[in-house]
Amino acid sequence: MPPVEEEINEYLDAVAAVVRRVEAASVRAVVDLFGRAYSDRGTIFLFGNGGGAATSAHLACDLAKGTAKVGSRRIKALSLSTNVPVITAWANDTDYTNTFGEQLYTLADERDVAVAFSGSGMSPNIINALKVIKELGGTAVLFSGGDGGRAKEFADVAVLVPSRNMQIVEDVHMVLGHVIFTLLRDRLEGERADGMSDEL
Numbered sequence: 001m002p003p004v005e006e007e008i009n010e011y012l013d014a015v016a017a018v019v020r021r022v023e024a025a026s027v028r029a030v031v032d033l034f035g036r037a038y039s040d041r042g043t044i045f046l047f048g049n050g051g052g053a054a055t056s057a058h059l060a061c062d063l064a065k066g067t068a069k070v071g072s073r074r075i076k077a078l079s080l081s082t083n084v085p086v087i088t089a090w091a092n093d094t095d096y097t098n099t100f101g102e103q104l105y106t107l108a109d110e111r112d113v114a115v116a117f118s119g120s121g122m123s124p125n126i127i128n129a130l131k132v133i134k135e136l137g138g139t140a141v142l143f144s145g146g147d148g149g150r151a152k153e154f155a156d157v158a159v160l161v162p163s164r165n166m167q168i169v170e171d172v173h174m175v176l177g178h179v180i181f182t183l184l185r186d187r188l189e190g191e192r193a194d195g196m197s198d199e200l
Contacts, residue, residue: 015171018163026159027176031183033113033139033157034063034075038188042111042138043076047100047129051170052117052143053081059115059177067185072192075184080104080129100129110137117173118142119166121149130154143176145169 037044044063046056056079063077080103081087090098104114114133116126121144130140131154142148142155145163152158161172 014165015168018161018168019172019175021162022159022172022176026157027179029157030115030141030159031180031187033141034180034184035187037111037113037139038073038075040111041073041076042113043078043108044113044115045078045080045104045108045133046115046117047080047126048117049081049123049125051166052119052173053079055117055143055170055173055177056081056115058174059181062177062181063184066181067188069188069192072188075188078107097124097128099125101125101132104129104132104136104138108133108136108138112136112138113141114138115141116143116151116155118144118149118151119169120145121147121151123151127151127154143173 034044044060046060047053048056060077060079063075068074080100083103086103087099090102094102108114112133114129116130118126121142127150130142130151133140134154139157140155142151142158143161144151144158145161145166148155148158148160152160159176161169163169163172
């Protein structure tokens, strides 16, 4: 086998091995929290830096659009990483630590879930935002690599990817996002079929 193909297979094998080591119960807990937010008419706020920003936007799209059904109430999901004017205003006028937390002060309440994507769990703006959602009475969720860093201290649920390879951590976060979306979509479809979720 050519060396490049060997490297490709090694990387794919490494991602697959790490995926299998993620604690399934923590992923299930996130599905349950999202379902509760939907029942409570709350909003799921997602955010992250760099690759985590992209993952937050992707999952927000899947949740808000991929679960939508004409005539049924929809999941409210929003990525705080995509509002560039607000992010840059808070970063410029105060500091980068406030980019997500100040948005939560404006938008969130006790019904809501804030979901952070972080490779290390050490980013100050991630930690600050998790503190804010707790202050508001909402629920804090962390997706991180390694041991979750300082951010884990402020998370009600932490989904940890047992790796310190940033690319693999971000790959697995995307996979887990699709797992959560799929389970939630199927759960809502079942409830709608039973006439439980059609109230607008």
